[in-house]
Amino acid sequence: xxxxxxxxxxxxRFLVVALAVLLAxxxxxxxxxxxxxxxxxxxxxxxxxxxxxDFSLDLSxxxxxxxxxxxxxSFAVDLVITSPRWWWRDRVVVESTLTRRLSYNTLxxxxxxxxxxxxxxxxxxxxxxxxxxxxxxxxxAPVDRFExxxxxxxxxxxxLDSSQLARPLQVDALNRGAWSLASPWRSFDFSxxxxxxxx
Numbered sequence: 001x002x003x004x005x006x007x008x009x010x011x012x013r014f015l016v017v018a019l020a021v022l023l024a025x026x027x028x029x030x031x032x033x034x035x036x037x038x039x040x041x042x043x044x045x046x047x048x049x050x051x052x053x054d055f056s057l058d059l060s061x062x063x064x065x066x067x068x069x070x071x072x073x074s075f076a077v078d079l080v081i082t083s084p085r086w087w088w089r090d091r092v093v094v095e096s097t098l099t100r101r102l103s104y105n106t107l108x109x110x111x112x113x114x115x116x117x118x119x120x121x122x123x124x125x126x127x128x129x130x131x132x133x134x135x136x137x138x139x140x141a142p143v144d145r146f147e148x149x150x151x152x153x154x155x156x157x158x159x160l161d162s163s164q165l166a167r168p169l170q171v172d173a174l175n176r177g178a179w180s181l182a183s184p185w186r187s188f189d190f191s192x193x194x195x196x197x198x199x
Contacts, residue, residue: 021043026114031181033060037186042154047141049094049146051079055133055183062179063160064125072103074079074164075132079140081154093142093152099161102128146192155185 037074059067067073073088077098082090101114104125113131122128146152159182 017027033063033160033181035181036056037156037158037183039094040154040156040188042187042188042190043137044143045137045139047143049143049192050140050188051135051140051156053077053135053137053138053156057129057133057158059129060181063181067102067125068106069106070104070106071165072101074099074101074161076159076192077135077138077159078159079154079156081140081152082113083150083152088151093145094154098135098138100132101164102132133139143192148192151189151191153189155187157185158183 010100031036031073034056035058039052041052042054043050059073063073077100079094079096081094082092084090093102101119103114104110105112108142109124111122111128112119113119113128114123120131122131147168150159160179162179
């Protein structure tokens with residue numbers, strides 16, 4: 001009987017320890033990715049409408065682990081600009097996506113953030129995420145596409161482009177919240193003011 005009692009005590013202690021370990025690990029493994037659009041600044045530069053955008057961005061543990069193992073992650077900044085029409089649906093003036101890629105070379109231990117064929121080497125994951133949190137001087141359309149003094153409505157968001165992941169990870173992304181990342185759409189409006197030729 002003592003042997004059975006001792007076995008029960010030992011097994012219950014093991015369960016308590018195992019539960020404590022699981023609870024301790026849960027915040028790390030359950031950490032979800034989050035993104036928000038913090039600031040939007042439409043600007044005119046060299047005949048182009050450009051966008052400066054700031055995001056808050058936190059990656060999930062699953063994303064960080066994947067990148068550290070050499071998996072590239074693609075992030076898309078989606079932009080839609082419309083012109084309001086009272087008699088019909090709003091007219092879409094601009095619909096554009098900026099894609100940026102986060103990667104880690106396991107041989108050189110170098111982090112990179114790439115936009116198209118251009119890439120920026122950075123020293124750490126924190127620096128890399130810091131780069132992803134800012135978009136500067138993104139040209140989205142020629143300024144002559146917009147009428148002077150007309151109000152335009154825009155919306156913008158940041159998301160993980162899971163379609164660029166390897167097929168097994170795409171399936172995993174559908175099943176796991178740790179791979180879900182998309183900020184809510186953030187709305188803004190602006191108008192283009194014609195320069196005064198007398199000045």
